[in-house]
Amino acid sequence: MTRLRLALSGILAAVAGIAAGHLVASFLAPASSPVLAVGSTVIDLTPTPLKEWAIATFGTNDKAVLQGSVLVVTLVLAALAGLLSRRRTAYAVGFIVVLTGLAGAAALLRPAARPLDVVPAVVAMAVGVTTLLWLTRLAGRSSADAPDRVVSAAGGTSGRRGFLAGALGVTALSILAAAGGQLRSGAQTIKKVVLPAAADKAEPLPTGLETTVPGVSPLRTPTEKFYRVDTNLTVPKVDVDSWTLEVDGMVERPFTLTFAELAALPLIERDITMTCVSNEVGGGYIGAARWLGVRLTDVLDRARVKGSPDQVLSTAVDGFTISTPLAAVRDGRDAMVAIGMNGAQLTDVHGFPARLITPGLYGFVGATKWLTKLTLTTYAAEQAYWTKRKWATDAPIKTSARIDTPAPLSTIKAGRTAIGGVAWAQHRGVGTVEVKIDDGAWQQTRLGPDVGIDYWRQWYLPWDATPGLHRLSVRATDRQGRLQSTERATPFPDGSSGIQEVVVTVA
Ligand SMILES: Nc1nc2c(c(=O)[nH]1)N[C@H]1C(S)=C(S)[C@@H](COP(=O)(O)O)O[C@H]1N2
Ligand SMILES: [Mo]
Numbered sequence: 001m002t003r004l005r006l007a008l009s010g011i012l013a014a015v016a017g018i019a020a021g022h023l024v025a026s027f028l029a030p031a032s033s034p035v036l037a038v039g040s041t042v043i044d045l046t047p048t049p050l051k052e053w054a055i056a057t058f059g060t061n062d063k064a065v066l067q068g069s070v071l072v073v074t075l076v077l078a079a080l081a082g083l084l085s086r087r088r089t090a091y092a093v094g095f096i097v098v099l100t101g102l103a104g105a106a107a108l109l110r111p112a113a114r115p116l117d118v119v120p121a122v123v124a125m126a127v128g129v130t131t132l133l134w135l136t137r138l139a140g141r142s143s144a145d146a147p148d149r150v151v152s153a154a155g156g157t158s159g160r161r162g163f164l165a166g167a168l169g170v171t172a173l174s175i176l177a178a179a180g181g182q183l184r185s186g187a188q189t190i191k192k193v194v195l196p197a198a199a200d201k202a203e204p205l206p207t208g209l210e211t212t213v214p215g216v217s218p219l220r221t222p223t224e225k226f227y228r229v230d231t232n233l234t235v236p237k238v239d240v241d242s243w244t245l246e247v248d249g250m251v252e253r254p255f256t257l258t259f260a261e262l263a264a265l266p267l268i269e270r271d272i273t274m275t276c277v278s279n280e281v282g283g284g285y286i287g288a289a290r291w292l293g294v295r296l297t298d299v300l301d302r303a304r305v306k307g308s309p310d311q312v313l314s315t316a317v318d319g320f321t322i323s324t325p326l327a328a329v330r331d332g333r334d335a336m337v338a339i340g341m342n343g344a345q346l347t348d349v350h351g352f353p354a355r356l357i358t359p360g361l362y363g364f365v366g367a368t369k370w371l372t373k374l375t376l377t378t379y380a381a382e383q384a385y386w387t388k389r390k391w392a393t394d395a396p397i398k399t400s401a402r403i404d405t406p407a408p409l410s411t412i413k414a415g416r417t418a419i420g421g422v423a424w425a426q427h428r429g430v431g432t433v434e435v436k437i438d439d440g441a442w443q444q445t446r447l448g449p450d451v452g453i454d455y456w457r458q459w460y461l462p463w464d465a466t467p468g469l470h471r472l473s474v475r476a477t478d479r480q481g482r483l484q485s486t487e488r489a490t491p492f493p494d495g496s497s498g499i500q501e502v503v504v505t506v507a
Contacts, residue, residue: 002086002139002140003083003086005135005139005140005163006082006083006085006086006136006139007079007080007082007083008079008082008135008139008167009082009085009131009132009135009136009138009139009167010078010079010080010081010082010083010084010085010092010095010096010132011075011078011079011082012131012135012167012170012171012174013078013081013082013096013128013129013131013132013135013170014074014075014077014078014081014096014099014128015075015078015170015171015174016127016128016131016170016173016174016177017034017096017100017123017124017125017127017128017131018034018035018071018074018124018174018178019173019174019175019176019177019178019181020123020124020127020174020177021033021034021035021100021103021120021121021123021124021127022034022035022120022177022178022181022182023177023178023180023181023184024119024120024123024181025120025181025185026180026181026182026183026184026185027184028116028117028119028120029114029116029117030185030188030234031110031117031232031233031234031236031318032107032110032113032116032117032118032119032120032121033120033181033185033234034100034103034104034106034107034120034121034124035067035070035071035074035103036067036233036234037103037106037107037110037117037120037121038070038074038102038103038106039063039066039067039070039233040106040110040231040232040233041106041109041110042066042070043066043231043233044231048389048390048391048492049492052278052490052491052492054066055278055491056280056490060228063233066233067233074099077095077099078095078096078099080095081095081096081099081132082132082136085132085136089133089136092132092136093129093132093133096125096128096129096132097125097129099128100121100122100124100125100128101121101125103120103121103124104118104121104122104125106121107120107121110318110319111318111319111320111321112317112318112319113319131170134166135163135166135167135170138159138162138163138166139159139163140159140163185234188237189237189348190237190238190240190347190348190352190353191239191240191241192345193240193259193263193339193345193353195263195267195292195339195340195344195345196263196264196267197267198267198268198269198292199266199267199268200266200267200268200269201269202269202270202271202290205219205220205271205290205451206219206449206451207219207449208220208448208449208458209420209448209449209458209459209460210458213405213418213420213458213460214405215404215405215406215407215420216404216405216420216421216422216448216458216460217402217404217421217422217458219288219448219449219451219458220271220288220289220290220342221287221288221289222342223289223341223342223344223347223350225287226287226289226341226350227276227284227285227286227287228349228350229276229278229285229363230320230369231320231385232318232320235348235349236316236317236318236348236370237348237352238317238348238352238353238370240259240352240353241259243258243259243317243353243354243372244256244257244258244259244372245257245259245262245299245337245354245371245372245373245374246372246373246374247299247300247302247303247373247374247375247376248303248373248374248375248376249309249313249374249375249376249377250305250306250307250308250309250376250377250378251300251303251304251305251306251376252303252304252305252306253302253303253304254303255302255303259339259353259354262294262337262339262354263339265294265298265299266294266295266298267292267293267294267339268292268293268294268295268334268336269290269291269292269340270290270291270334270336270357270359270454271288271289271290271291271451271452271454271455272288272289272291272334272357272359272426272454272455273286273287273288273289273424273426273454273455273456274286274287274288274289274357274363274367275362275363275397275424275426275495276362276363276364277362277363277364277391277392277395277491277494277495278491279491279495279496280490280491280496281400281488281496281497281498281499281500282402282403282408282500282502283402283496286402286422286424286456288451288455288456289341289342290341290342290343291336291338291340291341291357292338292339292340292341293336293337293338293339293340293354293357294336294337294339295334295335295336296312296329296335296336296337296356296358296374297329297330297335299337299374300312300329300374300376303376305376308378309326309376309377309378310325310326310327310378310379311323311324311325311326311376311377311378311379311382311393312324312326312329312374312375312376313374313375313376313377313382313384314356314368314371314373314374314375314384315368315371315372315373315374315375316368316369316370316371316372317370317372318370320368320370320385321368321384321385322356322364322365322366322367322368322384322385322386323365323379323382323383323384323387323393324356324358324361324365324366325361325365325393325394326376328358328360328361328366328394329358333358333359333360333427333454334357334359334454335356335357335358335359335366336356336357337354337355337356337371337374338351338354338355338356338357339353339354350369351368351369351370351371352370354370354371355367355368355369355370355371356368356371359426359427359454360396360397360426360427360428360454361395361396361397362395362396362397362494362495364386364391364395365386365392365393365394365395379393390493391492391493391494392493392494392495394494395494395495396426396427397424397425397426397427397495398484398485398494398495398496398497399423399424399425399428399430399476399477399478399482399483399484399485400423400424400425400476400484400496400497400500401421401422401423401424401433401459401474401475401476401484401500402421402422402423402474402500403419403420403421403435403472403474403500403502404420404421404422405418405419405420405421406419406472406502406504407502407504408502408503408504409502409503409504409505410504410505411504411505411506411507412465412504412505412506412507413465413506413507414465414466414467414506414507415464415465416462416463416464416465417462417463417464417465418460418461418462418463419435419437419445419460419461419463419472419474420445420458420459420460420461421458421459421460421474422456422457422458422459423456423457423459423474423476424455424456424457424476425453425476425478425479425484426453426454426455426456427453427454428453428478428479428480428482429452429453429478429479430447430456430457430476430477430478430479431476431477431478431479431480431481432444432445432447432476432477433445433447433457433459433474433475433476433477434474434475434476434477435461435472435473435474436472436473436474436475437463437470437471437472438470438471442475443461445459445460445461446459446460446461447459448460453479465506466506467506467507468505468506469503469504469505469506470503470504470505470506471501471502471503472501472502472503472504473499473500473501473502474499474500475499484497485497485498486498486499
């Protein structure tokens with residue numbers, strides 16, 4: 001029974017420490033919370049194949065699974081620490097000190113860490129050790145050869161009751177502290193800003209096919225439905241008043257802009273479809289929005305590029321980096337420092353107050369959220385986060401198409417219906433979309449409105465569905481007449497490819 005109590009003491013000491021650290025972090029910097037700091041470090045250290053597997057297996061739950069795993073491993077180690085106190089209290093204390101010390105190191109080694117970020121781990125250490133000492137004393141060690149054993153009369157039922165009361169007390173306080181920290185971090189909001197109108201406006205968006213073909217993705221993705229992909233366990237809530245955009249590196253005149261100064265530059269408005277390189281064939285890591293921002297070349301020209309840089313290295317407020325090929329930025333496409341999305345300021349999730357948008361390139365090479373610095377440099381001199389992890393440097397979005405309706409493995413009624421979806425070939429434009437039913441011939445679909453080469457294209461094909469099981473396939477060709485790759489490829493290192501096939505039952 002004592003063993004169980006000691007293990008429980010270790011676990012509760014860890015829980016108390018983690019909860020206290022979480023609460024303190026919510027006052028300083030939410031990301032410095034011990035579990036979050038360790039979780040972020042684990043994300044950074046995870047080898048690419050394992051990360052790919054996690055994204056493919058858990059999808060958007062990957063972060064929750066990771067946090068859960070970090071927590072479980074910590075609690076198992078803490079239980080061991082509790083058991084160690086049977087031999088010697090100092091061992092157990094040492095164990096907790098090492099665990100929280102690692103959390104502190106993780107917080108301090110984050111790319112954009114400040115010295116104060118170690119505080120939550122120090123608090124976790126103090127609370128963890130105190131809780132452990134107190135609970136193990138209540139648990140009453142039985143090992144007679146423990147030299148520093150506490151001799152007490154706390155055996156029997158009163159001891160057990162004392163331990164139980166202590167354990168419950170620690171649990172209750174931990175829940176309160178963790179919930180308090182969670183509430184405080186969640187309550188942090190970003191400021192409202194006023195966005196000037198664009199000097200160079202986009203045309204009004206035409207009516208999309210979603211109004212006539214039920215089930216087709218809307219022509220514009222509502223911001224709250226827009227996919228989210230980043231390495232962040234907590235969404236940065238950037239203080240726009242102290243935020244700046246710095247431009248440096250191989251330039252004659254490095255400079256720094258405040259948000260007001262950035263927003264006062266001539267703004268362009270563009271409809272651009274973003275895609276994540278982790279999007280699987282038929283997947284949902286794609287979204288189409290109207291972006292408002294400053295042309296990236298305007299910003300770079302202001303600094304007067306010197307020498308021969310070949311990349312724009314962008315840095316986010318948390319130190320995360322992205323490399324964008326300068327050749328792509330300079331080829332006339334509408335790469336921009338965006339401050340608005342779908343007629344409003346950026347949301348915290350999508351990079352407030354400013355982010356990069358590079359039409360035609362996957363997000364990991366051109367869509368830095370929470371942007372704070374642009375550095376002109378070379379790939380030889382510096383590599384960004386994903387480049388170091390062996391993902392492609394040049395990463396144009398591959399031409400692809402997705403069937404939105406009928407849904408995979410659904411059952412639909414026989415008779416007149418429509419097969420429909422979206423296709424994309426950013427910066428080349430979608431030329432045609434074809435659908436194949438079972439082993440029939442490829443049939444031309446009808447395309448929705450044309451919103452330009454950087455935007456996706458809706459499509460549909462009327463279908464007289466006959467009873468039975470049917471296999472539907474789709475493929476897209478760009479405006480230069482190039483058929484999409486039909487070869488199956490998983491996302492690493494430069495994006496998935498292959499023909500999407502959907503099986504449906506017609507009844
Ligand atoms: N700071 C930061 N920016 C980032 C990322 C990130 O992890 N951190 N992920 C990139 C990736 S992989 C993609 S696909 C896009 C996704 O942008 P969204 O979440 O607004 O859809 O953001 C990019 N910008
Ligand atoms: Mo991505």
